[in-house]
Amino acid sequence: MNNKFFDRDDSVLLVLGGLDTSGGMFNYLKAWIHLIQKECQSVAVCATAEVLENLKFSGFTIALPYSSNDNLKDIYKRLQFKKYNKEFYEIRKQIDSFLPSYVHIVDETIFFPQLKSVLSGYEKIITIHDPIYHPGQFRSLMTRILCLYSRLSYFCTKKLKIHLHSKRSIFPSILSLYGKNVIYPHPLPETKFSINHHNTTPVVAFMGRIEKYKGIDLFIQSIQEYEKKYQDAIEILIVGKGEVTGFESLRFDNRLTIVNEFVSDIQFHKYMSEIDILILPYISATQSGVGYLAKAYGRKIVCTDVGNLADLIESESDGYIVEKNPRIIANAIHKIASRL
Incomplete structure (x- = not known):
């Protein structure tokens, strides 16, 4: 080799x-x-x-x-x-x-x-x-x-x-x-949809199987922190199957879409092609296949400094590596959204 x-x-x-x-x-x-x-x-x-x-x-x-x-x-x-x-x-x-x-x-x-x-x-x-x-x-x-x-x-x-x-x-x-x-780095997946999709209102997403260690609670807290601090509109998307206490009572100022079910491969690619910012608020992990799919589609990424997630961010144009802190994640979302 x-x-x-x-x-x-x-x-x-x-x-x-x-x-x-x-x-x-x-x-x-x-x-x-x-x-x-x-x-x-x-x-x-x-x-x-x-x-x-x-x-x-x-x-x-x-x-x-x-x-x-x-x-x-x-x-x-x-x-x-x-x-x-x-x-x-x-x-x-x-x-x-x-x-x-x-x-x-x-x-x-x-x-x-x-x-x-x-x-x-x-x-x-x-x-x-x-x-x-x-x-x-x-x-x-x-x-x-x-x-x-x-x-x-x-x-x-x-x-x-x-x-x-x-x-x-x-x-x-x-x-x-x-x-x-x-x-050797994770190979980028083949894309199935256009990578040039842009939204008038930035779509901020949590995608993948919903587990506590993947930081779904931290994601929710970060969006709430964003809404407290910033007036700029975003759309919020949660895609993935899993149990999260209080999903039915979640309320945000911005539009929220929850797809809490098994999503086929082609559907997952479709959702990825339509977002602007992927949040990986992992509490513990080593890698994220969802993160590499986001890279393949050229989506901005905000990830916690856990395991090897930092490998996803080669420069500021890719996104930000952040602490496991809702305020810091909210700030990163705002920095990216304001430049889109």
């Missing part, structure tokens, strides 16, 4: 080992397909049948033996007790027929210790989006233990490099001890 992630003559097998059929990792996979199709000789994709169907990818594909609709615990048990050996034998034959220069696993998966056997002998790269675990990642202690077990297995896996988007925010993760790291 050189200053590009892969060389032009490389053939790359992209693997999404998890079950995401439409969210952040699904879109990250699509971003890599788009990049490799432009820069490399050939690309193939290995994922669940549901992911492959949603991708509508016309190239070489390999279906994993489990389903995105299966229970995570059941899949892990079957993998652990080698219930998919016959299917993995066929998968290996398909991989060998494609003969990739690299196998790029585009997201960490608790299935890696079991999947690595079918990938043995090939140069492998696995992308780590969150070197330091944060509160939004785990639904149970068992999932956290399995994630740690998966990471420990990297240290005894041959021909494996760890891909990180940035050198920031890796210590004290055990991955800071792993010697074979590759630093």
Whole structure:
């Protein structure tokens, strides 16, 4: 590898080992397909049948033996007790027929210790989006233990490099001890709508799955602070599924639109193309796929100085990196909105 992630003559097998059929990792996979199709000789994709169907990818594909609709615990048990050996034998034959220069696993998966056997002998790269675990990642202690077990297995896996988007925010993760790291920025997703849309009244948005760690409360407080301090009109948009106490009673002086439901990929792109400012008021995190989609559409970003979010802001023309403070976020919104 050189200053590009892969060389032009490389053939790359992209693997999404998890079950995401439409969210952040699904879109990250699509971003890599788009990049490799432009820069490399050939690309193939290995994922669940549901992911492959949603991708509508016309190239070489390999279906994993489990389903995105299966229970995570059941899949892990079957993998652990080698219930998919016959299917993995066929998968290996398909991989060998494609003969990739690299196998790029585009997201960490608790299935890696079991999947690595079918990938043995090939140069492998696995992308780590969150070197330091944060509160939004785990639904149970068992999932956290399995994630740690998966990471420990990297240290005894041959021909494996760890891909990180940035050198920031890796210590004290055990991955800071792993010697074979590759630093490369998050590829920008392909856009689906015009990036030249402009609004008469600036649209300020919180977009993505609604979770406490993503700072929805801080977003609301920041808008309230903005309205107290500034008279300039804005429109407020909240797009994403999740539970937030008091949504039904939210009142702002400016127009508010809430889309508190699952939003398809194409709808999400449409909303992104129509906003002016994306707020990422994360309390804890490492990366944000929503942020990179905003960059692809040329939208201004206000993000808290958490994890690697600061990598989104290369200059003041991109937006601002701010403290987790409603007043400071409100000031950043005003600075950007007054220049649009």
